[in-house]
Amino acid sequence: MxxxxxxxxxxxxxxxxxxxxxxxxxxxxxxxxxxxxxxxxxxxxxxxxxxxxxxxxxxxxxxxxxxxxxxxxxxxxxxxxxxxxxxxxxxxxxxxxxxxxxxxxxxxxLPENWVQVSTWLPAEIASQLEQIVTSLKSQGDSGGVQGDLALKLEVKI
Structure with missing residues (x-):
């Protein structure tokens, strides 16, 4: 039909x-x-x-x-x-x-141009990354994430 x-x-x-x-x-x-x-x-x-x-x-x-x-x-x-x-x-x-x-x-x-990232990392690196994320979020809440942002992630594998 x-x-x-x-x-x-x-x-x-x-x-x-x-x-x-x-x-x-x-x-x-x-x-x-x-x-x-x-x-x-x-x-x-x-x-x-x-x-x-x-x-x-x-x-x-x-x-x-x-x-x-x-x-x-x-x-x-x-x-x-x-x-x-x-x-x-x-x-x-x-x-x-x-x-x-x-x-x-x-x-x-919502911060523009931000994306969610989900991955598995060694515990030490994940801890460092969590500190960076917390810092970025607080800077974003205060309008800070504008200029140069120097981040140092110490990777020891």
């Missing part, structure tokens, strides 16, 4: 491949990324997913609940009003305003 130029059997096969290949959370993310979205939102679905991943990876603060993320997605991606998002998620308008404010504040506080 052919519908809109796509064979239903092909779609079924593709769906089965996706189920066999991806985890449930990856399928949910794929659905969010390919779902049709209006142009009234502040960002695309892909931008929102990237933002939330960055906030999770780079923030030392508590994360967001699934309900908060859903409400934020409705407003930022789908272009819903806060009242519409509140009705959809059974959360107060005030709570959604707070979540949006928290997200925007965290977006502004």
């Amino acid at each position: 052919q519908k809109d130029g796509v064979n239903q059997e092909q779609l079924q096969a593709l769906a089965q491949d996706i189920k066999n290949t991806l985890k449930a959370s990856e399928i949910a993310q794929l659905i969010r990324l390919i779902a049709p979205t209006p142009t009234t939102g502040e960002m695309s679905a892909a931008e929102f997913e990237t933002l939330m991943a960055e906030l999770k990876d780079k923030s030392r603060r508590r994360g967001y609940s699934d309900t908060s993320i859903t409400a934020a997605r409705l407003v930022l991606v789908m272009g819903a009003t806060v009242a519409e998002a509140a009705a959809e998620t059974n959360v107060s308008r005030q709570a959604i305003h707070q979540v949006l404010k928290r997200i925007k504040r965290r977006m502004e506080s």
Whole structure:
């Protein structure tokens, strides 16, 4: 049976491949990324997913609940009003305003051009690196990481 130029059997096969290949959370993310979205939102679905991943990876603060993320997605991606998002998620308008404010504040506080690095190191080097990271973060919090930054990592292997 052919519908809109796509064979239903092909779609079924593709769906089965996706189920066999991806985890449930990856399928949910794929659905969010390919779902049709209006142009009234502040960002695309892909931008929102990237933002939330960055906030999770780079923030030392508590994360967001699934309900908060859903409400934020409705407003930022789908272009819903806060009242519409509140009705959809059974959360107060005030709570959604707070979540949006928290997200925007965290977006502004993330150091630009910083990336998360995760690796295994010898204990001595890891300890030195942790001290460097602490120093960089404190300089970043005070607006310092601008000029030359002399770092010495003593590697003895």
